[in-house]
Amino acid sequence: MRGADPDPDTARLRHHGDVEAEPGLLDFAVNVQADAPPGWLRERLAAALDGLARYPSAAHDAAARAAVAARHGRHPEEVLVLGGSAEGFALLPGLAPRHAAVVHPGFTEPEAALRAAGIPVTRVLTEESAGHRFDPAAIPADADLVVIGNPTNPTGVLHPARAVAAAARPGRVLVVDEAFADALPGEPESLAGPGHLPGLLVLRSLTKTWALAGLRAGYALGAPELLARLAAPRPPWPVGTLALEAVIACSEPAAVELAARAARTLVTRRAAQAAALAALPGVEVLPGVAPYLLLRLPAGQGSRVREQLRAAGIAVRRGDTFPGLGPDHLRVAVRPAEQVGVLVEALASALARMAA
Structure with missing residues (x-):
């Protein structure tokens, strides 16, 4: 399907995940896979x-x-x-x-x-x-x-x-x-x-x-x-x-092999994270294979949930600056299980407050 935007918002196009991930926040907004080089x-x-x-x-x-x-x-x-x-x-x-x-x-x-x-x-x-x-x-x-x-x-x-x-x-x-x-x-x-x-x-x-x-x-x-x-x-x-x-x-070659091992680990982590998020009421994890997941939240709740996650110390990537997506889309990076647990708990709490 084709669509043209006659007056695109350039500032929105140049919004990237690093803007979300301020120091001190648990970072699910940026797709860099480690805190520092090996x-x-x-x-x-x-x-x-x-x-x-x-x-x-x-x-x-x-x-x-x-x-x-x-x-x-x-x-x-x-x-x-x-x-x-x-x-x-x-x-x-x-x-x-x-x-x-x-x-x-x-x-x-x-x-x-x-x-x-x-x-x-x-x-x-x-x-x-x-x-x-x-x-x-x-x-x-x-x-x-x-x-x-x-x-x-x-x-x-x-x-x-x-x-x-x-x-x-x-x-x-x-x-x-x-x-x-x-x-x-x-x-x-x-x-x-x-x-x-x-x-x-x-x-x-x-x-x-x-x-x-x-x-x-x-x-x-x-x-x-x-x-x-x-x-x-x-x-x-x-x-x-x-x-x-x-x-x-x-x-x-040695580095390429290390990257291949890391990729295999990411597959396991991604599957576990997708399952944990999809188990939350109203959260849809859209199909994909990359080291991040695109979520769709209940209609009208995305922006408020993102704000509540931020208040809880968690940064996620907003979806509405991507053409074709809306405010109820969020992108989250694949992270280790202990960090995913923090995200799942905070997201469950935010959704429960929205439902109430």
Whole structure:
């Protein structure tokens, strides 16, 4: 289903979970999976501190691209290291699309960046009644840039790779946001591997799995000529030394295996958390597989419940800033069982007060 917003609220599009998660609150609003990077990664970054007096080098960038390329079975020329995947979205207007289409509900930063640059954007809205599944036939035929998340944030839906690939065509750039792909065992339906899909641009983030949100580290995968166009507006030394070192470290086989183990743990935690939340009267946990859950609360109660959770010291992600969702939608990150117990108790209390 297609829908266009003639006067979008840019401030709402640029509302992200970190705004909800103020210090001192139990954080279910941000999808970073740990409180701090693991010890081995901290040591790796600390060892790189002595190099901060020097500018980031081309050799260091080449090493990072080579590590990512080896991880995905690609050539280094098909890798562009980014200051987080959000930088990739900020660079999209430089591709000079005439008409962009963004699949929603989804991460809102791509649309915000495109609209801020004056690029017409059509919202392609997935339907909750259809499980928020993506239909490539809904993309406007004249769209020369398409953005979709896989798995999608905030719905947690994983779209079949064949459906995503069906949106590609000559003359169109297909941007696939795979920020949470490494949180799924085996990275199913990913398009990050080798291939020759025309115009494909895959964005990856290292900030979620490795707790590096404050460092900003990620990368883009695509044809060399497409990456060159994407990178054209960047200033010199766009990615710092520590971020380059993080990209290398997190792309090495041992780190990839650690991420795979963490992904398997997340599956178990997610199932238990979904069951506990779905047992509460009036709470619907929508289908998904990502390391977060999209909830729908009883009609008219979402905003008040969110405020009561905040008063109880718990931050959750509001849903109404995502196009296609409303105030009765909440997104919650997958967390350890003891934290989930606190959330379930507080949510039960809030719902009981609403019912009374």
